[in-house]
Amino acid sequence: xxxxxxxxxxxxxxxxxxxxxxxxxxxxxxxxxxxxxxxxxxxxxxxxxxxxxxxxxxxxxxxxxxxxxxxxxxxxxxxxxxxxxxxxxxxxxxxxxxxxxxxxxxxxxxxxxxxxxxxxxxxxxxxxxxxxxxxxxxxxxxxxxxxxxxxxxxxxxxxxxxxxxxxxxxxxxxxxxxxxxxxxxxxxxxxxxxxxxxxxxxxxxxxxxxxxxxx
Numbered sequence: 001x002x003x004x005x006x007x008x009x010x011x012x013x014x015x016x017x018x019x020x021x022x023x024x025x026x027x028x029x030x031x032x033x034x035x036x037x038x039x040x041x042x043x044x045x046x047x048x049x050x051x052x053x054x055x056x057x058x059x060x061x062x063x064x065x066x067x068x069x070x071x072x073x074x075x076x077x078x079x080x081x082x083x084x085x086x087x088x089x090x091x092x093x094x095x096x097x098x099x100x101x102x103x104x105x106x107x108x109x110x111x112x113x114x115x116x117x118x119x120x121x122x123x124x125x126x127x128x129x130x131x132x133x134x135x136x137x138x139x140x141x142x143x144x145x146x147x148x149x150x151x152x153x154x155x156x157x158x159x160x161x162x163x164x165x166x167x168x169x170x171x172x173x174x175x176x177x178x179x180x181x182x183x184x185x186x187x188x189x190x191x192x193x194x195x196x197x198x199x200x201x202x203x204x205x206x207x208x209x210x211x212x213x214x215x
Contacts, residue, residue, distance in 0.1 A: 018043055022051050026061055026072050030163065031086030033069035067129050081151065084133050085159050089167075093118070094126050099171055101136065102153060106146040
């Protein structure tokens, strides 16, 4: 027996409980790796490995090795950059580094260490991985090495909004506060119109339709 699960490009997923659960999890959590799927679904790792192989062989999902992990996606996820971003967003520490750089472009390793409370070697390891997969680049400015996000930041924001809405909501609130502070400091003595303009810009970004929808 077969059933349509979410009409993923009109494809059909076998109506076996674990297959359905694994496919559904990957659809809502693209970029997850084997052990995370196992932990979240509490299914034996051997069964998950078997079902993943079946789903991939059937053309319902695909995989990509990113860093230490083999990560899984539905076939609707298009583009290597999106796959890399989604994989990183599934991992807490590198995701936090990415979010920090959205808010603080040009941050140094020391600033990241203070933000996360980790040792410098740990942060350096994560930064090196992000540079290796072309999501972050470094630039030496004077005595300091500063880090920036590679490519269009909107790619990351779009995927955050789609697959990590609670994370995006917290980030957008912090960004709104940050821009309001900047506006207040850069325009002393002006009225509140500038703050209203900043709020409108943040709301427009939050409401902007995602280009990834319907993939």
